[in-house]
Amino acid sequence: GAGVSQTPSNKVTEKGKYVELRCDPISGHTALYWYRQSLGQGPEFLIYFQGTGAADDSGLPNDRFFAVRPEGSVSTLKIQRTERGDSAVYLCASSLTNSGNTIYFGEGSWLTVV
Amino acid sequence: GENVEQHPSTLSVQEGDSAVIKCTYSDSASNYFPWYKQELGKGPQLIIDIRSNVGEKKDQRIAVTLNKTAKHFSLHITETQPEDSAVYFCAASKQGAQKLVFGQGTRLTINP
Numbered sequence: 503g504a505g506v507s508q509t510p511s512n513k514v515t516e517k518g519k520y521v522e523l524r525c526d527p528i529s530g531h532t533a534l535y536w537y538r539q540s541l542g543q544g545p546e547f548l549i550y551f552q553g554t555g556a557a558d559d560s561g562l563p564n565d566r567f568f569a570v571r572p573e574g575s576v577s578t579l580k581i582q583r584t585e586r587g588d589s590a591v592y593l594c595a596s597s598l599t600n601s602g603n604t605i606y607f608g609e610g611s612w613l614t615v616v
Numbered sequence: 617g618e619n620v621e622q623h624p625s626t627l628s629v630q631e632g633d634s635a636v637i638k639c640t641y642s643d644s645a646s647n648y649f650p651w652y653k654q655e656l657g658k659g660p661q662l663i664i665d666i667r668s669n670v671g672e673k674k675d676q677r678i679a680v681t682l683n684k685t686a687k688h689f690s691l692h693i694t695e696t697q698p699e700d701s702a703v704y705f706c707a708a709s710k711q712g713a714q715k716l717v718f719g720q721g722t723r724l725t726i727n728p
Binding site: 506545561 | 659660662
């Protein structure tokens with residue numbers, strides 16, 4: 503079946519602009535996660551949703567970052583007033599539930615802030 | 617919080633030889649340890665995982681071992697092939713928390 507789908511795959515934006523990154527999880531998966539991966543590093547946790555609610559947003563770096571999942575399926579990661587340091591690959595992942603199930607990652611959205 | 621250390625950062629082996637990548641973790645409450653393979657421009661792909669009630673798990677040429685007392689776990693790839701070349705990440709999390717903490721990655725190169 504279809505995996506985790508992320509759009510856009512690549513985004514170049516100017517410093518100070520607003521960006522939205524979209525994630526469509528595997529059908530039926532109730533848990534959804536956002537990670538950020540800088541070049542040469544492992545993914546770092548940002549936020550995770552169980553259903554529509556953000557169960558843990560402790561990884562969001564500051565209040566410029568926000569994520570929503572209004573209907574418990576598709577999620578959008580929103581970044582306001584982008585900075586060059588926000589440049590990274592933003593990875594979305596999903597799992598069947600939030601309890602002991604395998605986490606599957608999408609291909610990522612590569613964000614470059616110039 | 618949890619901290620995961622991964623070694624080596626790069627590893628080069630001859631095709632057909634074995635490769636071993638090691639990780640240590642700091643939080644004794646962690647009980648789920650997946651390994652991901654990441655190819656250039658792609659997302660991490662789960663290759664094997666182990667839970668803390670198991671000491672070893674094998675899937676064809678890939679095996680993972682876990683030592684809870686020492687808080688370390690290892691990935692073993694036997695009979696390596698060129699397509700095994702990639703970056704490998706270990707990770708750890710607590711049951712129900714599902715917040716994976718990743719190691720820094722190992723770039724594995726298989727030389728034909």
